[in-house]
Structure formats: C-alpha cells, structure tokens
Amino acid sequence: MNTLLSRKTKGDILFDVLNYSSLTIGMLLILYPLYFVLIASFSDPNLIYSGAVWLFPKGFTLDGYERIFADRQIWIGYGNSLLYAIVGTAISVTVTLMAAYPLARKDLAGRNAVMWFFVFTMFFSGGLIPTYLLVKDLNMINTIWALVVPGAGSVFNIIIVRTFFQSTIPDEMREAAFIDGCSNTRFFLMMVLPLSKPIIAVMVLYHAVGFWNGFFDAMIYLNEESKYPLQLVLRNILVQNQVNSSMMIDVESYAAKLRVTELIKYGVIIIASLPLLILYPFLQRYFVKGVMIGSIKG
Amino acid sequence: MGASERYAQEENRGARAAGSNRTWVKIRQNYELYLFLLPAVAIYLVFKYYPMYGVQIAFKDFRASKGIWGSEWVGFEHFIRFFEAYNFWPIMENTILLSVYSLVFSFPIPIIVALMLNQMMAKRYKKFVQTVIYAPHFISTVVLVGMLGVFLSPNSGIVNHIITFFGGEPVLFMADEGWFRPLYILSGIWQETGFATIIYLAALAGVNPELHEAAVMDGASKWKRIRHVDIPGILPTIIILLVLAMGNVMSVGFEKAYLMQSDLNYAVSNIIPTYVYELGIQKAQYSFSAAIGLFNAVINVVLLVTVNKVAKKLTETSLW
Incomplete structure (x- = not known):
C-alpha cells in the first residue's frame, strides 16, 4: 500500500516541493535566533555591534564567558535553581503519584467526590493576593517552601497520571496480588511504580523544566538575593540591564560597557539554557509522550 | 468490563441491601488509599481552598492587624471603584485584545504546520524538523524576553541591522507601544507553534489510512486529500482545542506581559494580571487587588462553563 500512497501526480510533485521548502524555511526561522545567540556569545562585541556577525562567530573570544564565570551571583542562582528544581520536583511528583493512584481505582469509595475536590480548583481560585497573604501568614516568605509546596500536585498532572494508571495497570493483576495477601501500599510500591517508569519520567521532566524556568513565585516570595534562582538573576541582567559591576571592573568607557553587556547577555542565555539543551533530545521524547497521554483525556 | 467492575457492581448492589455497612468495610479495606490521598488533599485545602475563604477580603477593608475575619465589610466598594476607575476600560481592552489577537493569529498555524509535516514522507528529515x-x-520566558531585547536593540540588534542593510531606519521596537502586541504574539508563535503541532500530529496519525488509499485510487491529489480526508479527520480535535482556548481568553499569562512591560508601553501592556501584581504585591492594596482578581476569576468560570456547554453541543465531548 505504501507504493500506492507514494504514487504522485504532477501536482503532487509541485506540492512536495512547496511543502518541503516552506517547512525548511520555517524551521530555519525558528532555528536561527538560537543559532545566532550561540555564535554571538563567542564573538567580538564590536563586530556584533556593527552587524558583521550573522553566520559564523567573528573575532572569536571567550571574554563574555570569562566574565560570567567570574560572577558569583550567577553561580549562586545556578545552585539555588538546582536545589529548588530537585526538591520541588521530588515533592510534586511524589504527591502527584500518590494522589493519582487511588483516583485510578474504580473500587475507591468516594472517588468522584475526591475528583471534584481537585477539579474544582481548575475552574475557580482565590487568586494571587489571598494566596500571597496566606503564604505570608504561614511565615513561608523567603523560604524554599513558598516555591515548592503550594503548587505541588497540579490537577492536570494528577489527571494525566491517573489516565496512565488506568490504562496500564490491569485490575486482574491487583486482584491476583490481593488474593496472595498483598496490601495496597505494597502493591503500589512493588507493582504499580515499576510499571509506570514512562509516566514518572514525564512528570519528573515536566516539573524539573517548570522549576528551572519559573521566576514568578521566586519574584513574589523571595526577597534576599542570596536565595534568588537563576531566572531572577537572569531577569536583572537580560530584562533590566543590571549587569553586576564586578563583571565590568576593567571596562573603561560607557560605550564599551554597553557592548560588553550585550556579549554577557548572549553568554548567560546559553549558560542558562545549557542544562535543558543537553537534556533536550531525551526531554523531547518524554514531553511528546506526556502531551499524547494528556490528550486522551483531559 | 473488567472483573473488578463486575465485582464492584455486585458489591454496590449488596451495599444498598445491607445499608452503608458495606461501604465502611470497603473504606476500611482500602484505608491506605485514603492515606495516599492525604498529602494532596492537605495541600489543596491549605493552598487552594483556604485562599477561596480568604478572597472575602475583596468585600472587606483588609487590615493585617485585624486579620481576614476581623476586617470590616465594605460590600462591593472595591469592585465599584475598579469599574469606575479611569483605567478600567483600557485594562479590559488590553487584556481582551492581547488574548484574542494571540488566539486568532497563533491558533491556526500549528494546524497548518501539522498538516504539512504529516505529508512529509522523508522520515528522518521530518524527525529533524520536529526536533x-x-x-x-x-526556553524560559525570561530568556525569551531577553532574546527579544538583544535582537531588537536599536543599535546592536540583528533585526535593525537587517532593516538598515535594506536602507530602512532603525525601529525602536521595545520602546514603541505599537509593537507590544505584535511582538508578544510573534514571539509566542516562534516559541509554541512547534510544540502545539504534537497534538494535531497525534490526531492525524489516527486518521484511517484506508481513506487515503481509497482517495488515491480515485485519483485525488495530495492537496485534495488534505482538504477532504485530513482536515475532516482532525476537526473534532480542532474544535475541542479552539473551545478550550476560548474558555481561557481571560486568563492571559502574567509572565511574558510583565517582563515585556516598561513605562514606554504601559498604556497597552497593562493587563489584569500585571495590574493585580502591581497593586497587590508591590503597593500592598490587598483588598482592591483581590477584588480585581476575583472579578477576573468569575469571568473565567462563566466563560469556561459556557464554552464547555457549546463544546458538548458541537462535538458530544466535553471537558467534564
């Protein structure tokens, strides 16, 4: 049948030519900004400034990276982000898995009521201000807990994991295990979790990327620079143009400072995205899987 | 029907006959499952439901010293103050336009790209394009907005280099309020189009190949097959996603608009979420900003419920 599908009219050939070329152009348009950031981060800022850099790095230099590596704030941010991502992901994934399993069980009394209890929050929420005041009252301001606890176990993720459990853990398996005297906890730990590695991977990646890339919670709940995650440090550099003066000690003129700032910006974009860029080939497969499972229901 | 379902049904029947005793037996048997639910339920009670109780400050004159319950009721004062404020309509307009324009321009593109990708027969190249x-x-929102900044910089940005190369004048993109919405939407298209194709590609993979074969037999061109086989095949998916997107029109994301906001584009970039942040978190006008947030949340519920009803009618599938 494949030969049949590959039969082409003249119009089809024209279609293919147009299709391949426009997709290729589209892809290049998406790729180019990323590529440009990469080459610019290795180029002489004066040449970036004059527009000479566009296809290959020109006036190769590691100056930007040297300045970035010498800046403590960025590394503190890096460490904080790593900590928040690890702790946040661990809490959130645990809560999600534990909540999703009972909801996947058809024999759970009150299952619908519990489901509604979770789902209702998708439609209505108290909003930013009451939540903020609560976190403040709980003395969680300026602690890691303000970032990792309130959002743990989102409804959307609970539904995705529940769907996965329902479609991969056969009821017969549980019944057989129970006849052998297996408890719910044991069954969950010894049978369900080992069979759920794909969805656990999806959840870990969803959360890790979310924590790594997020800045909003940190912005409203943290007020000490030593606790800032990388994205907040980046915001100061990229969006608010506040480059740490220690990175600029040896730069004399104002104009030169501007140019070095640009160079540093390109560099930090690369440094901040590096963990994700390295993980990306693995990430992609799992994220795609997550979207697919999510699209079945919910 | 699985054995357990049958079992559960029988048990249900039994339970009805024997009163609620059976339910208790079942709950006791599965007590561990309720313990599993406990952490999530506790987090939701504290961080989702308690703020719903706390949202009453929208109707009060909240004083931290008096607490939520002890503060004085003022009725709809804050809401009325917002509706009558000079910036009420501009904020509403900014929020709705940003969202509606995003929807109109960003929604169709992933569908088209997915249809095109689906026609790619070279497997490896297709995979590469997708990657x-x-x-x-x-990429994080901070980095995205940072990239906009460096690319669009009037002196050193590559976009203005291209413009001047072709003889144009440099454009002050980030400083021009007229560019705020186009940049917001274009950068969104750049960032999310690819990922949004996944769901349509999944739907396209589910289109019956026999339909395509029959169409080829009848001499249908690729273009015709897209129009008469592929598009009808993924229409339910398109409708569901469109309806969902419409239900979310009033919940614009905070992050990008906030990061792109500056004094220069404030007139168009001031939307409900950024305004709530500005008043509530930065200026500590808790009651007033909570009222604005609540107003927004109520519109969201109404939109979602309405839109879900429409979806039910159109496609016989709904979100709940």
Missing part, C-alpha cells in the same frame, strides 16, 4: 521546532518550547 528543531519543538526546541523553543523549553
């Missing part, structure tokens, strides 16, 4: 176009999804 590239999904990538921007993983």
Whole structure:
C-alpha cells in the first residue's frame, strides 16, 4: 500500500516541493535566533555591534564567558535553581503519584467526590493576593517552601497520571496480588511504580523544566538575593540591564560597557539554557509522550 | 468490563441491601488509599481552598492587624471603584485584545504546520524538523524576553541591522507601544507553534489510512486529500482545542506581559494580571487587588462553563 500512497501526480510533485521548502524555511526561522545567540556569545562585541556577525562567530573570544564565570551571583542562582528544581520536583511528583493512584481505582469509595475536590480548583481560585497573604501568614516568605509546596500536585498532572494508571495497570493483576495477601501500599510500591517508569519520567521532566524556568513565585516570595534562582538573576541582567559591576571592573568607557553587556547577555542565555539543551533530545521524547497521554483525556 | 467492575457492581448492589455497612468495610479495606490521598488533599485545602475563604477580603477593608475575619465589610466598594476607575476600560481592552489577537493569529498555524509535516514522507528529515521546532518550547520566558531585547536593540540588534542593510531606519521596537502586541504574539508563535503541532500530529496519525488509499485510487491529489480526508479527520480535535482556548481568553499569562512591560508601553501592556501584581504585591492594596482578581476569576468560570456547554453541543465531548 505504501507504493500506492507514494504514487504522485504532477501536482503532487509541485506540492512536495512547496511543502518541503516552506517547512525548511520555517524551521530555519525558528532555528536561527538560537543559532545566532550561540555564535554571538563567542564573538567580538564590536563586530556584533556593527552587524558583521550573522553566520559564523567573528573575532572569536571567550571574554563574555570569562566574565560570567567570574560572577558569583550567577553561580549562586545556578545552585539555588538546582536545589529548588530537585526538591520541588521530588515533592510534586511524589504527591502527584500518590494522589493519582487511588483516583485510578474504580473500587475507591468516594472517588468522584475526591475528583471534584481537585477539579474544582481548575475552574475557580482565590487568586494571587489571598494566596500571597496566606503564604505570608504561614511565615513561608523567603523560604524554599513558598516555591515548592503550594503548587505541588497540579490537577492536570494528577489527571494525566491517573489516565496512565488506568490504562496500564490491569485490575486482574491487583486482584491476583490481593488474593496472595498483598496490601495496597505494597502493591503500589512493588507493582504499580515499576510499571509506570514512562509516566514518572514525564512528570519528573515536566516539573524539573517548570522549576528551572519559573521566576514568578521566586519574584513574589523571595526577597534576599542570596536565595534568588537563576531566572531572577537572569531577569536583572537580560530584562533590566543590571549587569553586576564586578563583571565590568576593567571596562573603561560607557560605550564599551554597553557592548560588553550585550556579549554577557548572549553568554548567560546559553549558560542558562545549557542544562535543558543537553537534556533536550531525551526531554523531547518524554514531553511528546506526556502531551499524547494528556490528550486522551483531559 | 473488567472483573473488578463486575465485582464492584455486585458489591454496590449488596451495599444498598445491607445499608452503608458495606461501604465502611470497603473504606476500611482500602484505608491506605485514603492515606495516599492525604498529602494532596492537605495541600489543596491549605493552598487552594483556604485562599477561596480568604478572597472575602475583596468585600472587606483588609487590615493585617485585624486579620481576614476581623476586617470590616465594605460590600462591593472595591469592585465599584475598579469599574469606575479611569483605567478600567483600557485594562479590559488590553487584556481582551492581547488574548484574542494571540488566539486568532497563533491558533491556526500549528494546524497548518501539522498538516504539512504529516505529508512529509522523508522520515528522518521530518524527525529533524520536529526536533528543531519543538526546541523553543523549553526556553524560559525570561530568556525569551531577553532574546527579544538583544535582537531588537536599536543599535546592536540583528533585526535593525537587517532593516538598515535594506536602507530602512532603525525601529525602536521595545520602546514603541505599537509593537507590544505584535511582538508578544510573534514571539509566542516562534516559541509554541512547534510544540502545539504534537497534538494535531497525534490526531492525524489516527486518521484511517484506508481513506487515503481509497482517495488515491480515485485519483485525488495530495492537496485534495488534505482538504477532504485530513482536515475532516482532525476537526473534532480542532474544535475541542479552539473551545478550550476560548474558555481561557481571560486568563492571559502574567509572565511574558510583565517582563515585556516598561513605562514606554504601559498604556497597552497593562493587563489584569500585571495590574493585580502591581497593586497587590508591590503597593500592598490587598483588598482592591483581590477584588480585581476575583472579578477576573468569575469571568473565567462563566466563560469556561459556557464554552464547555457549546463544546458538548458541537462535538458530544466535553471537558467534564
């Protein structure tokens, strides 16, 4: 049948030519900004400034990276982000898995009521201000807990994991295990979790990327620079143009400072995205899987 | 029907006959499952439901010293103050326009790209294209806005280099309020188009190949097959996603608008979420900003419920 599908009219050939070329152009348009950031981060800022850099790095230099590596704030941010991502992901994934399993069980009394209890929050929420005041009252301001606890176990993720459990853990398996005297906890730990590695991977990646890339919670709940995650440090550099003066000690003129700032910006974009860029080939497969499972229901 | 379902049904029947005793037996048997639910339920009670109780400050004159319950009721004062404020309509307009424009321009593109990708027969190249176009999804909003800044910089940005190369005048993109919405939407298209194709590609993979074969037998061109086989095949998916997107029109994301906001574009970039942040978190006008947030949340509920009803009618599938 494949030969049949590959039969082409003249119009089809024209279609293919147009299709391949426009997709290729589209892809290049998406790729180019990323590529440009990469080459610019290795180029002489004066040449970036004059527009000479566009296809290959020109006036190769590691100056930007040297300045970035010498800046403590960025590394503190890096460490904080790593900590928040690890702790946040661990809490959130645990809560999600534990909540999703009972909801996947058809024999759970009150299952619908519990489901509604979770789902209702998708439609209505108290909003930013009451939540903020609560976190403040709980003395969680300026602690890691303000970032990792309130959002743990989102409804959307609970539904995705529940769907996965329902479609991969056969009821017969549980019944057989129970006849052998297996408890719910044991069954969950010894049978369900080992069979759920794909969805656990999806959840870990969803959360890790979310924590790594997020800045909003940190912005409203943290007020000490030593606790800032990388994205907040980046915001100061990229969006608010506040480059740490220690990175600029040896730069004399104002104009030169501007140019070095640009160079540093390109560099930090690369440094901040590096963990994700390295993980990306693995990430992609799992994220795609997550979207697919999510699209079945919910 | 699985054995357990039958079992559960019988048990249900039994339970009804024997009163609620059976339910208790079942709950006791599965007590561990309730313990599993406990952490999530506790987090939701504290961080989702308690703020719903706390939202009453929208109707009060909240004083931290008096607490939520002890503060004085003022009725709809804050709401009325917002509705009558000079910036009420501009904020509403900014929020709705930003969202509606995003929807109108960003929604169709992934569908078209997915249809095109689906026609690619060269498997490896297709995979490569997909890998590239999904990538921007993983970039943080801070980095995205930072990239806009460096690319669009009037002196050193590559976009203005291209413009001047072709003889144009440099454009002050980030400083021009007229560019705020186009940049917001274009950068969104750049970042999310690829990833949004996944769901349509999944739907396209579910289109019956026999339909395509029959169409080829009848001499249908690729273009005709897209129009008469592929598009009808993924229409339910399109409708569901469109309806969902419409239900979310009033919940614009805070992050990008906030990061792109400056004094120069404030007139168009001031939307409900950024305004709530500005008043509530930065200026500590808790009651007033909570009222604005609540107003927004209520519109969201109404929109979602309405839109879900429409979806039910159109497609016989709904979100709940």
